[in-house]
Amino acid sequence: MKIKDIAKLAGVSPATVSRVMNNSGYVIDEKRKAVEKVIAEVGYTPNEIAKSLKNRKTNIIGVIVPKISTETASRVVDGITEVAKAHDCQILIANTDLQIEEEIKSLKFLSNRLVDGIIMMATEVTEQHYKVAKGISVPIVMVGQQVDGYPSIIHDDYHAAKAMMKHILAKGHQEIGFIGVSPHDIAVGIKRKQAYLDALSEAKLEVDDQLIAIGNFSIESGYEQMEKILAHKQPTAVMAVTDQLAIGAIHCIRDHRLTVPEDISITGMGDGKLSKYFIPPLTTVRLHHKTTGIMAAKNLFTLIENGYVKNEMVVDFSLRIRESVDEKEK
Amino acid sequence: MKIKDIAKLAGVSPATVSRVMNNSGYVIDEKRKAVEKVIAEVGYTPNEIAKSLKNRKTNIIGVIVPKISTETASRVVDGITEVAKAHDCQILIANTDLQIEEEIKSLKFLSNRLVDGIIMMATEVTEQHYKVAKGISVPIVMVGQQVDGYPSIIHDDYHAAKAMMKHILAKGHQEIGFIGVSPHDIAVGIKRKQAYLDALSEAKLEVDDQLIAIGNFSIESGYEQMEKILAHKQPTAVMAVTDQLAIGAIHCIRDHRLTVPEDISITGMGDGKLSKYFIPPLTTVRLHHKTTGIMAAKNLFTLIENGYVKNEMVVDFSLRIRESVDEKEK
DNA sequence: TTGTATGCGTTATCAT
DNA sequence: ATGATAACGCATACAA
Secondary structure (H helix, E strand, C coil), X not given: CCHHHHHHHHCCCHHHHHHHHHCCCCCCHHHHHHHHHHHHHHCCCCCHHHHHHHHCCCCEEEEEECCCCCHHHHHHHHHHHHHHHHCCCEEXXXXXXXXXXXXXXXXXXXXXXXXXXXXXXXXXXXHHHHHHHHCCCCCEEEECCCCCCCCEEEECHHHXXXXXXXHHHHCCCCCEEEEEECCCCHHHHHHHHHHHHHHHHHCCCCCCHHHEEEECCCHHHHHHHHHHHHHXXXXXXXXXXXXXXXXXXXXXXXXXXXXXXXXXXXXCCECCCCHHHCCCCCEEEEECHHHHHHHHHHHHHHHHHHCCCCCEEEECEEEECCCCCCCCCC | CCXXXXXXXXXXXXXXXXXXXXXXXXXXXXXXXXXXXXXXXXXXXXXXXXXXXXXXXXXXXXXXXXXXXXXXXXXXXXXXXXXXXXXXXXXXXXXXXXXXXXXXXXXXXXXXXXXXXXXXXXXXXXXXXHHHHHCCCCCEEEECCCCCCCCEEEECHHHHHHHHHHHHHHCCCCXXXXXXXXXXXXXXXXXXXXXXXXXXXXXXXXXXXXXXXXXXXXXXXXXXXXXXXHHHCCCCEEEECCHHHHHHHHHHHHHCCCCCCCCCEEECCEXXXXXXXXXXXXXXXXXXXXXXXXXXXXXXXXXXXXXXXXXEEEECEEEECCCCCCCCCX
């Protein structure tokens, strides 16, 4: 069923049908009624593809995510959805499964007029990303990393981690371990570590390499890295760069017949849904992922509409002090 | 840059360019090379919208989810992504935020030739859903609920819950509480409860209404419902219909200065990422959500290609016996 | 106020 | 083997 058919049934021209569908131009009431009647009767809905081709606008925004089944990513997408809905816009998700090649491919594919704009959540932005992105005509906003020349919404990873460290230090800890993640991930791997290092030096504490362990994003990795640290030393506190890592570490500590936080204090980052309900409730810092998504989408829409937007926005964090950190008595 | 421009630059006709892009028809090697050269030089990529209009195929499948930031939904989407990728297909997600009206709207919108098929993950399928779905020409597969006339991929909620109950019964428990969810959700609200009831009656145990509490899907609700039960009784075991509910319940029990599993055993369902790492590690049953997504997508593609597919498939579950259930000594 | 005709970028048919 | 052209379904400029 196409516009022509409706026109025939209603005894008007296709143009008139189009006009009533879009409330554009002048249509005498009588004909409008007739058209609406036919539309209702046959349940006509326009072909969105044809509309898109004509209008050069799809009302779809593309979202490139490394892995949707991750609390971080899905919360961001939740935020994006919220504002997309307000703009009557659908979202097309490219779930790249952390494959760089897939990210590039998606970027190219989506940009071919399939979407009106792209939100890219990359853990790592390579030269190749950059080159492809530059050749793309649809607006792009980056999430999670500052990328030159693109509006970027980033978490204040550095200060969030620093705040966490300050909390630990304020509790009197001096031997503080660190469980991190590969520097491929700039935000989590580099910035959070730098905050740890700086906090230590600002407190005039030595950096001890044996207290630093680098793993990946899994709970298991948290366990292993903690194991590695305990093989050499027993810090009084450990900052993990992620809630999952923290939980893994706690398990390891427990398996060593030590307790959290009495023997070793632990902190995470992210404030996952369950962290509050963990035993002990995890002291962590909440990164406002949904807010990130909301801001990214808002920026994208103003970028689409105005062609311009502020270049970098950093979203807030908030310490969540719970029970996994203890006072260290001297 | 469109096909016409490439044609001009390469000194051939648009048709020829199209032919080399799609490897269709005959093109003499010399011209093919010329065209490929131009394409590479200018970085031409075809307009996907125009292709879709012409081909009546978008290579996009629509996925309607109640809430993407849910472990269940995002795992299913992960599975869908995996097979979509194998079919060179993108996925368009409509995140309905549990709004029935949004689901209907998405269903209508997506079906207008915007997608080649739809996977619908509905918690509740109303008469209205049904009516709209019937008027839609693109193939639909349902996930999570059996819907007459549509291929459906469902979890074996009934038997999974029953297996859980049998495990509890085998451990010698006789006073078993139940924390459930509203019957609006057929799979979780109705089937799992029925399994509880049947297991009890098969074991010749009385159903005690004071041991049954119905909440929603949140951790907090698990806490509140457990509170409600403890106000009247102290069962030796409680089956929660969801891991989150179970975790809430455990917190409540702990706040009553009781311990899990020594005083009260608890089980969940779902096997969330963290359930294994909870203290105590949660005995639960794993529903294979990713597999569900994979099967749904596979079915959708064969439906698109062959027009036919088996009507109902139920995906496996597996008991995860961990430490939240204790032997009840008589 | 309405209708006709054209074009959006592609593919496919039909001559050549 | 290749090119001209129609068609996909819609919106719009322009004519009436």
